Structure formats: C-alpha cells, structure tokens
Amino acid sequence: MVAAPSLPGTSYQSDTVEQILFSFYNSELYLMSVTYDQTATKGLTEEDMVKSISAKYGPATIVAVEIDAAKNNAYVMRQKPVASWEDAQYSFNLARSSFTDHLGLIIYSKRVNALADLAIAEAVRIEEQEGPNREAERQKKQTDDLEAARQKNRKIFRP
Template structure:
C-alpha cells in the first residue's frame, strides 16, 4: 500500500511539473539571447557598427539595431516567417528583442493558433487583454495589443498585434534590464529638454563661425 501511495504521489508531481519541464528559456529566441553583447549580435546578424543607431548617450548608452533575416536557401525557396527584428541595447547589452512577423506567414492564423504554436516551445501562456507601449518599429505604431504572455521572475515574452496594421509580433525583454533602460531613457529625455536651448545656441554659434571662416578664406582667393 505504501509503495502504491508513493507511486501515485510521484505521478502527480510529474504531471504538475510537466509544463515546467517542457518550457524553454524565455530569454532566448532563435539564435539570440537577452544579455548578449552588441558585438555578438552584430556577428550573428552580419551587420556593422555603422548599422547601429544611438538613441541616447547618457545617463546610459541606449542603442538599437534593425535586422531583416535573409531568405532561407535551398532547393525549394522559402521566406523567413520573421520580417524584421529590432534589438535594443543598454550599455552594450541586449535587453529587449522586438520581432515583426511577415504578414503572409501569419495570414489566416487565429490568436489561438499562434498561442498554441508558441506554447509548444515555451510552455503554457497566460492570456491578458490590455495595451502596452513598445519601442518604435517601422511597421508598428506606438501601441500594440497584447495577445498572450509567457513570463517568469526574470523575463517577459509577449505575443502582440499592431493596433493599426494587424501585424503580429513578439516583444521579449529582461524585466530588470528593461526597467533600468526605461528609467535611463526617461532621464535622457529630461536632460535633452533641459539642455536643448544651450545646444541650439552652440549650434548656431558654430554655424556662424564656420561661415565667417569660409568667408575670410574666399575673400583671399576670389577672382572676379
């Protein structure tokens, strides 16, 4: 009897843990992982530093890199289901990935279809109904509808739909790093606003000085 009870208890525990065992690391998507360095992401996307956009330089360095995955090679031509990925970095560390799916690859799929497909890799999802602000993506507007979310204490993995174009995508981020980045961005915007008049005055002065330098140079060499 004791053996039977122990066996039943083990079976119950395994059933309860099964979803957790199937769940994947929410910090990873394809060949990328939150916390990766900018250099590693550039290597994996075959992009250059010139492709990286600096959004803010202080109090933290906030950068973005946009990548369009190449079509998959092979005998039968197949386009990638992902149209675009936007990588967000804080001080050279990847803290958020924003994925835009190709419209044709998700055409006709219901939210339930998408959730089922993603859950097969990342485990059970929690569905919610609200809107979240996201980083600006060319094919997205400022707001997206949250379709479903997968999360743990460290990471948030979200399936979203554009409020305007109906395009589906993912927003994946580190809760800690994303919170720090949002605070840094807010502070950077505040500093830019405070320093704006002084910067504009310096810009105008430099423009005037450069023009005067050019004027003096041309006065010496100009021939009518």
C-alpha cells in the same frame, strides 16, 4: 542590431520569422523584437496566434486588455498588445504593430529592461535640459563659420 534569419549555403526554406531586432544595454541583450512574416500569419486571428504560442510556451499569463503598457519600454508602446507570457525574469508579449499591422513577439529581461528604461528616461531629461543650449551653440558656430568664410572670400574673390 537587426537580423533576418537565413543560413549561408542552405536552400531557402519558408520561415515564419521576417526579422529579429536585438537591443542591448551595457553590452547585455535585454530585448528581442521578433516580427513574423505577413504571409506566414495571413488569415490567422490573434486567437490563433495565442493558441499556437501557448501550445509551445504554456498558457498566456495576461490577456490584451490586462497588459500594463507602462511596464514596457517605448518600443513596445507602439504595439497593440495581444497576449503576454511571463515569469519572474522575462516577459514575452505577442503584439500587433500599430504602423504595419504585422504580428510580433517582444521578449525582454525585466531586470535589464528596467535599467534601460531608467537610462532612456535620463537621456531624454538631459536632452530636454541641454538641447536648447546645444542648438544655440550649433547655430552660433554655423553663423561664425559662415562669416569667417565670407570674410576670407571677400578678400580673394575676383569677378
């Protein structure tokens, strides 16, 4: 689910957030990916962003070179880590998108994220295992449907 921050009936007010992507696993929110508006962060260095976030949430627990990308889900892997704030339950990661160069904050529940990662890995494994058979079945059905249409149309077509 993606949300753009705005309130109906209120006048437009500049916000530093461009959008928020909410991810759920078994109906439980486990990840929020906050993308900051580029105009709000234009000219700010990564150090400026870390200082700004640290002023509100405390000092970063991990700096970019120390962030273990293997701990994070596939979405986070497409991000260049800048800094991280975390406790036993949650991880807050300032990152720069490798696609858009936008800065964002990825917030996730460590417990539920681990469960979601396991489910994703299992889904990938099943897809790799069963995908070729499903594709062969799809192609066979398409060929059979085409042949059935051909046979029907051969009987009724008149030039």
